[in-house]
Amino acid sequence: MRFVPTALGDACVVELDRLEDERGFFARTFCREEFAAHGLQADFVQCNVSFNAKRATLRGMHYQAPPYGEAKLVRCTHGAIFDVIVDIRPDSPTRGQWFGVELSADNHRMLYVPEGCAHGFQTLEDGSEVFYQMSQQFRPGAARGVRWNDPAFGIAWPLTDPVVSARDAAYPDFTP
Numbered sequence: 001m002r003f004v005p006t007a008l009g010d011a012c013v014v015e016l017d018r019l020e021d022e023r024g025f026f027a028r029t030f031c032r033e034e035f036a037a038h039g040l041q042a043d044f045v046q047c048n049v050s051f052n053a054k055r056a057t058l059r060g061m062h063y064q065a066p067p068y069g070e071a072k073l074v075r076c077t078h079g080a081i082f083d084v085i086v087d088i089r090p091d092s093p094t095r096g097q098w099f100g101v102e103l104s105a106d107n108h109r110m111l112y113v114p115e116g117c118a119h120g121f122q123t124l125e126d127g128s129e130v131f132y133q134m135s136q137q138f139r140p141g142a143a144r145g146v147r148w149n150d151p152a153f154g155i156a157w158p159l160t161d162p163v164v165s166a167r168d169a170a171y172p173d174f175t176p
Helices: 032-037
Strands: 002-005 012-015 019-021 024-026 046-052 057-064 072-078 080-087 098-104 110-113 117-123 128-134 143-145
Touching: 046 057, 057 080, 072 080, 072 098, 072 117, 080 110, 080 128, 098 110
Parallel strands: none
Antiparallel strands: 002 012, 012 110, 019 024, 046 128, 057 117, 057 143, 072 110, 072 128, 080 098, 080 117
8 A cells, every 4th residue: 555645644545556467456455554654543443335326416524523533544436536634623734724536446546534634525426435444433422514615615626516415514614
């Protein structure tokens, strides 16, 4: 695996080292020792899948409040998404900044989302499926979010007129 840094500190894109032959390829998608060696959360306790029937579906921007903050390792296993992190960590030098990257079944990239960052994505194809590894169990009482189109962030979503749930549309603007 290759850990490609982003402008958001310990957030990174994880690219696979593929061993290819006439059959296809093999690649490791997670190694506790390699993640720990890069200073990343290496203990995942829950895995989730999100199936999205329609292109332009937007889910986010979600996080869990302390002490249940969660790191995520996100991969698109079918279709394609534009995956976004917003740094909302109080003492971070990149607080309020965002990073986005295309994850797809074809490019096999993953995005490591550090604890304390809000996360969301927009589907670029019908039938996109997203697989998450989580460092914390979901705790409904700790679930939080910020508005996906908050002007404080200025996220450049690739598709206009997204399909957004009522809950995600109702999240408040970010308060620095």
